[in-house]
Amino acid sequence: VVIASLTISAILFFFIVPLTIVFFIYLTNILLLIHQRNNEIEANPLSSVWDSARKTIASCWDVYARIWHGYELHGVENLPEGPGILVYYHGAIPIDYLYFLSRLFLWKKRLCLSVADHFVFRLPGLKLLLGVTGIMPGTREECLIALKNGYLVSISPGGVREALFSDESYQLMWGNRKGFARIALDAKVPIIPMYTQNVREGYRMLKERRFFRWLYESTRLPFTPPYGGLPVKFRTYIGEQIPYDPNITTDELVEKVCKVNFLFSFQTKTAIQALISKHQTIPGSVWKALLERFDK
Numbered sequence: 001v002v003i004a005s006l007t008i009s010a011i012l013f014f015f016i017v018p019l020t021i022v023f024f025i026y027l028t029n030i031l032l033l034i035h036q037r038n039n040e041i042e043a044n045p046l047s048s049v050w051d052s053a054r055k056t057i058a059s060c061w062d063v064y065a066r067i068w069h070g071y072e073l074h075g076v077e078n079l080p081e082g083p084g085i086l087v088y089y090h091g092a093i094p095i096d097y098l099y100f101l102s103r104l105f106l107w108k109k110r111l112c113l114s115v116a117d118h119f120v121f122r123l124p125g126l127k128l129l130l131g132v133t134g135i136m137p138g139t140r141e142e143c144l145i146a147l148k149n150g151y152l153v154s155i156s157p158g159g160v161r162e163a164l165f166s167d168e169s170y171q172l173m174w175g176n177r178k179g180f181a182r183i184a185l186d187a188k189v190p191i192i193p194m195y196t197q198n199v200r201e202g203y204r205m206l207k208e209r210r211f212f213r214w215l216y217e218s219t220r221l222p223f224t225p226p227y228g229g230l231p232v233k234f235r236t237y238i239g240e241q242i243p244y245d246p247n248i249t250t251d252e253l254v255e256k257v258c259k260v261n262f263l264f265s266f267q268t269k270t271a272i273q274a275l276i277s278k279h280q281t282i283p284g285s286v287w288k289a290l291l292e293r294f295d296k
Contacts, residue, residue, distance in 0.1 A: 017229020018093060018203065028057055029129040036128065045131030046111070054111070054132060058102035065099040068231050069202065070293050073103045075194075075238030083147040084190045084241070085180055086112065086154035089170065090162040091199035092226040097154070100194070100236050101133065112152040115143065117160045119221055140183060147187040154194075155180050160222050165213065168200050168284035181250045188246075193239040201289035203228045232289035 035041070035053050043049040065071035088097065097114070104110055115138030121130065136142050138155060146153050156162065157174040166173055184191050203226050206212070212224050 015225065015227050018226050020229075021093065021095060025129070026125060028060075029126050032057075032128045032132060045128065046134060050132050051109075054105055057133070058105045061098055061102040062106060065102065065234070069096075069099070069234040070231075071096075071099045071103070072235045073100060073107075073238075074235060076104070076107065078192060078238045078240050079104075079108075079152065080190055080192070080241060082189075083150050083187065084152055084192050085143075085147070085184050085187075086152060086192050086194050086238075087180060088154060088156050088194040089172065089196070089199070090156035090158045090160075090166075091196065092163050092203040092205045092228070094156070094163070095203065096196035096199045096234050096236055097156075099234065100196075110152070112154050113146045115153065115155040117220075119160070140179065143183045144187055147183070147189055153183075160220075161216070163226075164205055164216060164222055164224050166200070167204070167207075169282060170200060170284065178250050184244065185248070185250060188244045190241040190243045192241050195237060197235040197237065198232045198284065198289040198292070199234065201228075201232045201284045201286045202230055202234065230286060230290065231293065232286065233292035233295070 032053060041049055062071075101112055101114070104112055111134050113134040113136055116130075116135045118137060120126075120135065121137060130136075134151075136146070138153075143153050157177040157180060158166065158172060159177075161175070162173040180191070205224050205226055215221075215223050
């Protein structure tokens with residue numbers, strides 16, 4: 001009985017926060033459906049008719065962000081007034097990205113469209129929430145249309161693979177993904193790098209094993225569950241824009257983005273790298289991240 005109790009307690013301790021986040025995501029979708037039915041809304045989920053609902057959702061997530069992670073957002077002034085592509089590091093759970101979307105909408109009343117992995121759209125019961133929050137599959141045509149309409153578009157080139165198999169060393173796992181660079185060149189928009197301090201200390205994945213890696217590469221489904229949810233300090237930093245340059249090639253642009261957003265190269269002389277060098281411990285330290293809640 002004692003062993004069973006301890007085992008159950010350990011499971012709850014490590015997985016309760018991620019499961020709670022999933023619960024609130026589904027609860028949000030249910031509340032949106034109720035709002036839609038009560039107000040007989042049939043408008044496009046991206047239309048301004050949904051702004052009041054977006055504000056309510058953003059306010060709830062922002063309160064949670066402030067209380068649980070002491071969330072801070074820095075560098076909003078680096079975002080362009082018009083369209084642009086945000087490129088960010090993908091944590092085990094992109095909860096920091098939800099915090100960013102919420103605060104951006106509350107501060108600037110601006111909606112950033114998000115490119116998500118295809119498996120997200122296979123999850124049942126989230127269609128309305130995905131539409132209202134601007135989450136899309138991210139085909140080249142969809143991204144170009146969104147940029148043409150003046151939206152910010154965000155993408156994590158590492159995606160689910162980075163979420164599952166990166167660790168406290170914050171290794172970027174982009175592979176040969178260059179689509180975002182081609183879209184930026186075609187749309188003639190800047191690229192803006194972004195990352196969140198301590199995101200891997202807040203939520204982690206089990207250590208990589210060959211079986212889990214084979215399972216993901218075979219199915220493209222994230223079978224490995226995240227754990228953690230410790231109230232470590234989260235600070236999201238938005239770096240300086242990489243402006244559109246008609247003379248730059250796709251490979252050169254990807255290399256430039258990697259240098260700006262490469263979290264661990266302490267020699268890169270860029271504003272965002274200076275912030276990373278100042279604030280991020282490599283490898284990540286849970287205790288240091290917790291103590292940063294009291295750092296002024």
